[in-house]
Amino acid sequence: MDLINDSHKPQQARSEPCPGTLYIVGTPIGNLGDLSPRAKSVLKKVSLIACEDTRRSGQLLKTIESKVPLLSYHKNNFKSRQSQLLEILERKGSIALISDAGLPGINDPGEELVHAARSNNYEVICIPGPCAATTALVISGLPSQRFCFEGFLPKKQSLRKKRLEDISKEDRTTVIYESPHRLINLLEELSNVCGKERLIQISRELTKRHEESIGNTIEEVIKYFNLHKPKGEFTLILGGKKKKQEKKTSESEALNKLNRLINQGEKANEAARKIAEETGYKKNWLYSKLHEKLDK
Numbered sequence: 001m002d003l004i005n006d007s008h009k010p011q012q013a014r015s016e017p018c019p020g021t022l023y024i025v026g027t028p029i030g031n032l033g034d035l036s037p038r039a040k041s042v043l044k045k046v047s048l049i050a051c052e053d054t055r056r057s058g059q060l061l062k063t064i065e066s067k068v069p070l071l072s073y074h075k076n077n078f079k080s081r082q083s084q085l086l087e088i089l090e091r092k093g094s095i096a097l098i099s100d101a102g103l104p105g106i107n108d109p110g111e112e113l114v115h116a117a118r119s120n121n122y123e124v125i126c127i128p129g130p131c132a133a134t135t136a137l138v139i140s141g142l143p144s145q146r147f148c149f150e151g152f153l154p155k156k157q158s159l160r161k162k163r164l165e166d167i168s169k170e171d172r173t174t175v176i177y178e179s180p181h182r183l184i185n186l187l188e189e190l191s192n193v194c195g196k197e198r199l200i201q202i203s204r205e206l207t208k209r210h211e212e213s214i215g216n217t218i219e220e221v222i223k224y225f226n227l228h229k230p231k232g233e234f235t236l237i238l239g240g241k242k243k244k245q246e247k248k249t250s251e252s253e254a255l256n257k258l259n260r261l262i263n264q265g266e267k268a269n270e271a272a273r274k275i276a277e278e279t280g281y282k283k284n285w286l287y288s289k290l291h292e293k294l295d296k
Contacts, residue, residue, distance in 0.1 A: 017046045017094035018125075022085075022117045024110065025096045026103040026129015027060060030207035039127045040064050047093035050085060052100045052108070073097065078109035082116050089122045096127075103131040107151035107177065132206055133175045136235035139213060140173075140201035143240065147173040153186070160189075168193040171240040180230035187225065190238065191218045195273070199239030204232040242277070251289075254279045258286055 016038075017023060023042050028034040043049060044066040050073035051057035057070060073081050085095055097104045097113060103126075104110035117124050137144050148170060154160045167174050167190075178186050190198070196219035205211045210232075215221050249257075254275055261271035268290060276283035 017042055017096075018123065019092035019094060020089050021094050021123045021125055022089060022113065023094065023096045024104050024114065024124065024126040025098050026127060026131065027057075027098050027101060028207065029101040029130045029132050029135070030205065030211070032060075032063060034130050034207060035060075035064070036127065036129060039129055040066075042127055043068065043096055043098070045094075046096040048085075048088055049096045049098060050081070050113070051098045056100050057098060068096075073109070073113070075109050078112055082113060085113065086116060086120055086122070089117065089120075101130075101132075103129055106131065106133065106149070130207065132177070132203075132233070132235045135206050136201070136203040136213075136237050137173065137175060139203065140215075140237040142173045142199060142201060142237050144173060147175060149175045150177075151175075152177045152179075164189055164193045167238065169241060171243065173240055174236075174238040176236040176238060178234045178236060180232060180234065183230040183234055184222065184225055186236075187218060187222050191222060194218065194238070194241070196222075197274075197277070198241075201237045203235045203237070204230075206235065208232075249279045251281070254281050254286065255289055258290060262290075 023046060025039050025042060026036075027039070043061065043064060046068055049057065049061070049066075049068050049070050051070055052072070052074045054070045054072050061068070061070070071081065071084075073085070088095055097110050099108055099110065105114055114124050133149055137147060150163070150167065153163050153176065167176075176186070190200075196217060198218050199216065200218050200221055201213055201215040202221055203211070203213050214224055257278070258271055258275045261274065262268055266274070268287065272283045272286040272290065275281070275286055
């Protein structure tokens with residue numbers, strides 16, 4: 001009797017690429033060794049490769065000796081390109097969609113093409129590959145059971161302010177992308193809305209020679225990048241908002257803790273914030289009790 005479930009048996013690969021199929025192909029985010037054999041095979045056999053930058057992708061394809069023609073597909077032309085790509089699928093051609101690095105369809109117009117293909121009943125298959133968001137998340141040490149992805153935050157101030165406020169209240173781990181010249185500004189914004197003690201890990205140059213992970217708290221990473229000029233593309237893994245603790249300490253004990261911090265040289269406002277986080281009492285209440293004592 002065969003006790004092995006069929007779903008656990010090795011699956012025989014079907015011949016790829018299949019006609020009339022859109023392939024979403026993950027490409028390396030740094031280390032070329034991360035390109036899977038299956039991805040390499042598909043990129044050498046499809047009818048056409050749609051990519052962000054033909055010059056950049058051309059370098060990758062030259063490395064794997066692919067001679068498949070390239071067509072640019074990016075945020076500035078994706079609407080005009082869609083009909084052209086759908087026509088290829090209609091003629092039973094096959095298309096591979098790739099981004100400059102990582103997995104297409106996440107924070108790029110690949111999402112639009114997938115939607116258009118599915119709406120027209122064409123098959124869409126993903127060839128899994130590297131992704132900066134999940135790579136940074138799993139090495140961060142922060143909770144990964146539940147997380148949310150924000151990508152690049154809006155530049156328009158009204159939208160950005162609302163998004164930052166939402167992130168500050170989020171109890172799940174949040175993944176954010178940022179460019180080097182805007183990193184410090186983003187960190188300062190996060191410090192203002194989340195508090196400088198919020199946990200964070202920042203990854204740069206993932207899978208590359210100078211890969212680096214920096215962090216513990218927002219305050220610490222701001223100090224680091226004020227001393228070291230940000231270089232490379234950054235993925236921020238921001239810890240979720242801590243749930244309010246039950247008040248396990250008495251009011252008098254909380255106030256004694258507050259006074260001890262102040263006597264040790266901590267500023268009253270900062271001391272009240274720390275004790276509020278530790279005990280569950282509201283910061284404003286602690287601060288008001290402190291002033292009541294001073295007024296007597």
